Amino acid sequence: MKDHDETGEGRMVHPTPQLDxxxxxPWPSFxxxxxxxxxxxxxxxxxxxxxxxGQLNHSYENRLGYWKGxxxxxFGYGGGIIPRFxxxxxxxxxxxEFHTLRVMPPAGYHYTTDILRKLxxxxxxxxxxxxxxxGQSGDIMFQGCTTENTQKxxxxxxxxxxxxxxxxxxxxxxxxxxxxxxxxxxxxDEVRAHRTIINKLLDEMHRPSLPYKFKFKFSGCANDCVNAxxxxxxxxxxxxxxxIKINQEKVKEHIKEKGRRYTTDTVLKMCPTRAIxxxxxxxxxxxxxxxxRCMHCINVMTKALSPxxxxxxxxxxxxxxALKIGDLMGIMVVPFMKLESDEDFEKLEDLAERLVExxxxxxxxxxxxxxxxxxxxxxxxxxxxxxxxxxxxxxxxRTSCYVRTDDFDEEAAKWFDRQxxxxxxx
Amino acid sequence: MNNQANTPRVPDEVGVPDPFQYMHPxxxxxxxxxxxxxxxxxxxxxxxxxxGDVIYTVRAGTQRQMDVFTVRRLCDIGDxxxxxxxxxxxxxxxxxxxxxxxxxxxxxxxxxxxxxxxGGTGASVSMISHTQGWLHCDIPGTxxxxxxxxxxxxxxKEFVQEKMPNRLRITTSCCQINCGGQxxxxxxVQYTKPPxxxxxxVANVCERPAVVARCPxxxxxxxxxxxxxxxxxxxxxxxxCGACYPPCPPMQxxxxxxxxxxxxxxxxxxxxxxKPTFHKLAVANLPNNAPHWPEVQDVxxxxxKAYKSDAQHWERMGEWIDRIGWKRFFExxxxxxxxxxxxxxxxxxxxxxxxxxxHF
Numbered sequence: 001m002k003d004h005d006e007t008g009e010g011r012m013v014h015p016t017p018q019l020d021x022x023x024x025x026p027w028p029s030f031x032x033x034x035x036x037x038x039x040x041x042x043x044x045x046x047x048x049x050x051x052x053x054g055q056l057n058h059s060y061e062n063r064l065g066y067w068k069g070x071x072x073x074x075f076g077y078g079g080g081i082i083p084r085f086x087x088x089x090x091x092x093x094x095x096x097e098f099h100t101l102r103v104m105p106p107a108g109y110h111y112t113t114d115i116l117r118k119l120x121x122x123x124x125x126x127x128x129x130x131x132x133x134x135g136q137s138g139d140i141m142f143q144g145c146t147t148e149n150t151q152k153x154x155x156x157x158x159x160x161x162x163x164x165x166x167x168x169x170x171x172x173x174x175x176x177x178x179x180x181x182x183x184x185x186x187x188x189d190e191v192r193a194h195r196t197i198i199n200k201l202l203d204e205m206h207r208p209s210l211p212y213k214f215k216f217k218f219s220g221c222a223n224d225c226v227n228a229x230x231x232x233x234x235x236x237x238x239x240x241x242x243x244i245k246i247n248q249e250k251v252k253e254h255i256k257e258k259g260r261r262y263t264t265d266t267v268l269k270m271c272p273t274r275a276i277x278x279x280x281x282x283x284x285x286x287x288x289x290x291x292x293r294c295m296h297c298i299n300v301m302t303k304a305l306s307p308x309x310x311x312x313x314x315x316x317x318x319x320x321x322a323l324k325i326g327d328l329m330g331i332m333v334v335p336f337m338k339l340e341s342d343e344d345f346e347k348l349e350d351l352a353e354r355l356v357e358x359x360x361x362x363x364x365x366x367x368x369x370x371x372x373x374x375x376x377x378x379x380x381x382x383x384x385x386x387x388x389x390x391x392x393x394x395x396x397x398r399t400s401c402y403v404r405t406d407d408f409d410e411e412a413a414k415w416f417d418r419q420x421x422x423x424x425x426x
Numbered sequence: 427m428n429n430q431a432n433t434p435r436v437p438d439e440v441g442v443p444d445p446f447q448y449m450h451p452x453x454x455x456x457x458x459x460x461x462x463x464x465x466x467x468x469x470x471x472x473x474x475x476x477x478g479d480v481i482y483t484v485r486a487g488t489q490r491q492m493d494v495f496t497v498r499r500l501c502d503i504g505d506x507x508x509x510x511x512x513x514x515x516x517x518x519x520x521x522x523x524x525x526x527x528x529x530x531x532x533x534x535x536x537x538x539x540x541x542x543x544x545g546g547t548g549a550s551v552s553m554i555s556h557t558q559g560w561l562h563c564d565i566p567g568t569x570x571x572x573x574x575x576x577x578x579x580x581x582x583k584e585f586v587q588e589k590m591p592n593r594l595r596i597t598t599s600c601c602q603i604n605c606g607g608q609x610x611x612x613x614x615v616q617y618t619k620p621p622x623x624x625x626x627x628v629a630n631v632c633e634r635p636a637v638v639a640r641c642p643x644x645x646x647x648x649x650x651x652x653x654x655x656x657x658x659x660x661x662x663x664x665x666x667c668g669a670c671y672p673p674c675p676p677m678q679x680x681x682x683x684x685x686x687x688x689x690x691x692x693x694x695x696x697x698x699x700x701k702p703t704f705h706k707l708a709v710a711n712l713p714n715n716a717p718h719w720p721e722v723q724d725v726x727x728x729x730x731k732a733y734k735s736d737a738q739h740w741e742r743m744g745e746w747i748d749r750i751g752w753k754r755f756f757e758x759x760x761x762x763x764x765x766x767x768x769x770x771x772x773x774x775x776x777x778x779x780x781x782x783x784x785h786f
Contacts, residue, residue, distance in 0.1 A: 021717040022572055025579030028541055030571045033493035040495065052561075059560035060569065060716045063682040067564045068675060075434035084562060100562060106445035109514040113501035115448055116512070120494040129494045133514045136557060136605045143491070143562055155435050163440045174442070175516065181445070181453045182473050182481065182523075184460035191445055199441035206439065222697035226516055229702050230608050230695055237697075266740050270699050296698040300740065303462040321604045323669055324642045326771050327704050366640065 013038070014054030014092075018061055037129040045129040048144060051092035052128065058088060072099050072147050074154045079208045080164025081150055097146045098128070102139035102165035103157055107176050107194040109134065118160055126153035138175035138217075138226075139165040163202075169366075170208030171356070174198050176218035177225040179238075185298060186220030187238025187311040188339040194218045196345050197352045204356060211363035214356060221307065222295045228319070228330070233369045234355060235316040235330045236348075242308035243288040244297070250304035255282045267297050312338045313348075317355065318370025328370040331378065333385070335392035351385070358384055388418060450511035450523040452481045468588045469544035470530060482524050484508075484533050486542040487553050487578070487585055490518040491561065491571055499540055507533040517553040517595075519546045545586035549739075551594045551730070552585065554578060555607060559600040565672050566600035567615035567685040568714050573598050576718050577613070577726060584730070591737035591746065594730065597693075601679075602667050608693030610743035611729055612705045613722055615714070616688035620664040621677035625651040632657070632674035640669050687712040689725050691755075692744030703744045709761045725761070732758040751785025 022031045034056075038049040059065055072083040082100040089096035105111075119140070123131055128144025135141040140162075145153055154164065165173035174197070177183070179190035197216055204210060217228035220238040228235030255263050260282070267284075268276050275290040276297060284304070286297075298305045315337070316330030334351070338344050355369070362384075363372045373381045382389060391397075446454055456475035463473040471483040489496070500520055504512045507529050508522035515521060520542070522533055534544050546552040554577060557563065559570035577596065584590060597609035604614055628634070634657055638646050645663035649656055657677070659670075668679035679685075689712065693705030708729065712721045729743075736758065737746035747755045756763045769777040 018717045019572075022575045025575070026543060026582040027487065027575055027578035028489040028496070028543075029575060030489040030491040031575075033489060033491065033496050036495045037493045041493070045494075056561055056569075060572070063568070063685065063714055063716060064680055065560045065563060065566040067562065069564045074437065076437045082562075084564065098562065104442050105514075106443040106448050108445045108449075110445040110449040110453075111512050111514075112448045113504045113510045113512065116497055116501050120497050124494050130491060131494070131497060132491050133488070133497075133518060133520075134516075136555065136607065151434075154437070158435075158438055158440070161440055161443050163437070163443075177516075178513065180458040180460075181449060182460065182483070184462055184473070186458070186460075189458060195442045195444070202439055202441045206437075224695050224697060224702070227607060227695040229697075230693075230704075262739075265738065270740055272699055294697050294699060296740070299698055302464060306462070321607070322667070323603060324640065326642075326773070329702055329704075365636070 013050055014057065016053050016057040018057050019053060034130065041129050042124050045124060045127075047094040048098075048128045049095075049130075051094040051096075052098065052144065055086060055088055055092040055095060058091070067098070072150055074151050074164070077164055077206045079167045079170050079206065082167055083147075095128075095144070098143070099145045099147065099150055101127075101142040101145060101150065101153060101157070102135070102137060102167055102173065103142060103162050104165045104173050104198075105134060105138070105140050107174075107191045108178055108181055110181065115160070119157070119162075122153060122156045122160075126156065137165065137167075138173045164206065166205040166208075166213070168208040169210045169212050170206075170214070171198070171201050171204035171210065172213050172215045173205075174216040174218065175226040175228075177220050179218075179220035183220060184302075184306060185223065185238075185295065187240055187307055188220065188236075188313050190218045190220050190238075192345065193236055193313070193339065193348060196349055200349050201353065201356060204360075210356070210360050212366050212368055214359060214369065216352070222293055223299065229316055230319050230327075230329055231321070232319050232330065233317065233359075234352065235319055237314045237316060238307075238311065239293045239314050239336065240308040240311045241336055242310040244286050244291060244308060245306045246284055246286065247304050248283045251284050251301065252282045254301050254304050267300050270296055272296070312336050312340075315351070318368070318373050320368045320370050324366070325371050325374065328368075328374070330370070331373065332393050333382070333387060335390055354385060388414070448511070450481070450509065450513075452479055452525050453523060455479065456481075465548050465588070466530075468550060468586060469534070469547055471547060480525065480527075482527060482530050484522045484524070484530060484537065484544060485515070485519050485546050486522075486537045486544050487546055488518055488520050488542060489571070489575070490553070490556070500542070503533070503536050503540065507536060515546070515552075517546070517555050519553050543582060543586050545588075548588040549590040549592050549594075550585055550588050551581045551590060551596065554596045554598055555609070556598045557600050557605045563600055564675075565603075565668070565679075567617065567668075567680050568600050568687065569716060570598055570600050570606075572717055573613060573719050573722065576723055580723055580727065581730065584734075590734055592740050592742050594733065594743065595693075595695075596726070601671075602669075603672075608695060608703075608705050610691065610693060610705075610733075611726060612690040612693060613726065614688055614690060616686050616710050617666040617668050617679050617684065618686050618711065619679075619681060619684040620659050620661045620666055621668070621670055621679045622681070623651075623657065623659070624676040624678070625654060625656040627676035628656040628674065629654055631676055637670050637674045637677070640673055642667060642669060646670060682714075685714050686710065687714055687719070687722050689722070689729070691729060692742075692747055694742050694744050696742075699740070700742075700745055700748070705744075707767055708755075708759070710766060725759070728759045728761075753785045 132141035179186040217232035315334035319330040597606035599606035649658040688710040690705035
């Protein structure tokens, strides 16, 4: 089908001179894909994509967007559909409704080709044939559905085991890294943590009633491949308490291959706490009490070094982007907890539930949990969550003297009691 | 609610699907039992399990917004070479896992022949994490897929090889909400004019107190305009962030000429070496020049070139700049340092140099 040709039903193909510019070059072109749907797609995809391409080209020419929101949902759910109605529907009627279904992917983004083909077939029948793997929310984005077909598409997706994700003031779709499935640096079972928490709190996703969005993300180590600290209200980051494991033979091989100078420059000098020494016999020595578990040396020497055996998680709370008080990263709230036994997972689930409940009860409308913590102060938040203060929560103790300290001795006694209890437990 | 069927089907609230039913059998068998990995060549990972099992992963770039034909083509390749299992990365790359080393080369060949670049591993420029833009968003200032297509065409070579000092992560966002997230380089819309208000529509479309509350600088107040309840903006206070636009579309923040692009540098998610950082402003006011955004491409090219030529191995963008200093960064990239680079937001003072440490 060429520009200006007529389609089978006598409709003109919209010229797309702006978009045509994006078909050359070595990177896969989304425009070529849209045109494939227009020219070779199922009849319903063809019509919709012709007008969608027309509207998109119109945006490129005028440098403005032409979608507005609205209300579309499926039976039983209050969220998960992103409604889009065209503001230029008179010119591009076939894509006047172009809603997105946010669908939760399997944890860790694993698929068989068989299930992908099924997803394609459903979307070809009921939607536009355009799918994003994946949106920034972590969802599979099934883009381009009429209001009428939204329920049909969801029903079929749901029949094969997929569920809608989050949108609006609700629990949002979570993300987890590849983790245990294919990474030796992973410090906990990400799939289990991810599914345990989200599936427990599912009601908060499907029936939005929180003050604002709430996101969980799960990274198996401090490399934080799913960007949890920046982007999640509740970030679960894998870590370990004991010593980094060193295979000295592999250290020697690494140095032999890369050179002593290169190893000094890229491993020793780059350790943030100067915790690594290179011995004269080309073995490594690590001061594990000074190590901050940043992962750098392990990233460089993937065969020689690995996280210790006493693994678990850290939890950081309050990450978000600019709106409204500015960017926030998660604050370290739980420096370490084990996550191996059923009991450990129950503890994590309980903490997640209590935290979301606290958010629901205490955040102002359109306030993220990080903003709530800023507003009320970390001590009040910790008290509500029944978490004791810990030096790992701060870069340094307070510098301002404007604080009332008449109960300092009682608080200090609690600290010493906790220390004694921990020593006794070991 | 759209009750589209006569007898509505009650959803089966299955939640997050169990990935083990889709996972490659070698990954499943070695779940939590991996020992080490290396990268035999760019775009290929080799993971070795404590059991002795080996799995090769071949990573390829996609356009993210995929038509069903593209997905099926990838599935055909997966069926033929990779036992019918795939996964995606957070940056929309697709990964094929193969246990047989002999299948790696033919798999790469098939992907490249089908137009999917193999790479994105190690010290490369991986796929740009991006947003929806004009294609689907209700508040976009620019397109996302188009900007990304142009940048990835330009940076294609850096995707398929591992010749950067460390990984370089680029993000793009079509409004200042910044759904694309933090990046070594972030290409984000930056509005430059206060919203233009259609006073005829505000009362019917917008929940006015919510809009007033949304403004980060308290520049919006209720007002009667032409006898109708509406909102007005103190344009001297307004920081042109666009936060009022999503809850109140009649407060149009976008303009064909006033919507600009800003480029930010030095954001980092990982905790490796230095703590995670936010990206910082490099340049603002670049034109929103579809379909190729040449001015944006030019600045990104300069920043990538300076980083590539000057950073030490394993230094991320922000760590490199920390070492050489911002003065040298602006010199090397031929960008201007202006009063707009000085933070004025909450915590601004913490961003100032309160020492006698200087770079000359």
